[in-house]
Amino acid sequence: MQGWSGWADRGMKRSAGNSVGRARGRLIVVEGIDGSGKSTQLHLLDKWLRSLGLNVFFTEWNSSDVVKEITSKGKKKALLTPTTFSLLHATDFADRYERNISPLLEADYFVLADRYIYTAYARDVVRGCTPSWVRKIYSFAKVPDATFYFRLPPEVAMDRILEGRPKLKYYEAGMDLNLSNDEYESYRIFQSKIVEQYDGMIKRDGFAVIDATLDIEEQQSQMRQHVRRFLPARFATVMPEPNGDSTK
Secondary structure, three states: OOOHHHHHHHHHHHHHHOOOOOOOOEEEEEEOOOOOOHHHHHHHHHHHHHHOOOOEEEEEOOOOOOOHHHHHHHHHOOOOOHHHHHHHHHHHHHHHHHHHHHHHHHOOOEEEEEOOHHHHHHHHHHOOOOHHHHHHHOOOOOOOOEEEEEEOOHHHHHHHHHHHOOOOOOOOOOHHHOOOOOHHHHHHHHHHHHHHHHHHHHHHOOOEEEEOOOOHHHHHHHHHHHHHHHOOHHHOOOOOOOOOOOOO
């Protein structure tokens, strides 16, 4: 596994070579299967950056008001084909990117994204879309300064999800793919395939891999250690809090 410096240097080089990589702000992304704890970690990072007095904007997958309602209706009625699913999410992303992500990066914000283009790379390909086609759709998007991949076995993720609710969601379990008539087995197969896609992106896309089975404090400490590289010079002495205090 690469050290933090390797991930940071690689991320900055890719951003410099990207056509929209001149933005002054920083784009921090978290990826992982549902139940990996990535959202919790990003919210903790958000809280920390704001406590330093930095400008921060949070955005999450499938949250644009432009297509949110139609996507929700399509999911409820199980009417979405893989291509339709892909294009709806791409439309959602494009709207958020144009309205929020790109302008705020230009305005020197830290933009924190709970899922980014890599979610589409993983899910859409598993659903049968051509990898090159999916990547081309999102080719306008800036390469993140840091992408944290929270790696967790699907079985553990499912246990975490079912602690909070009694039933898996139809598309979450991949029931549209006819992998199994049993939703729990379908979930395991579907999420395992997504993990395979994520694993294939680790080197190609420069992911910083975090073991999502570690304590919350340890995971947050690793994130802050990496993100500290992107803080303004006046924060040169700011260090991640020692054991037990990184969630404050």
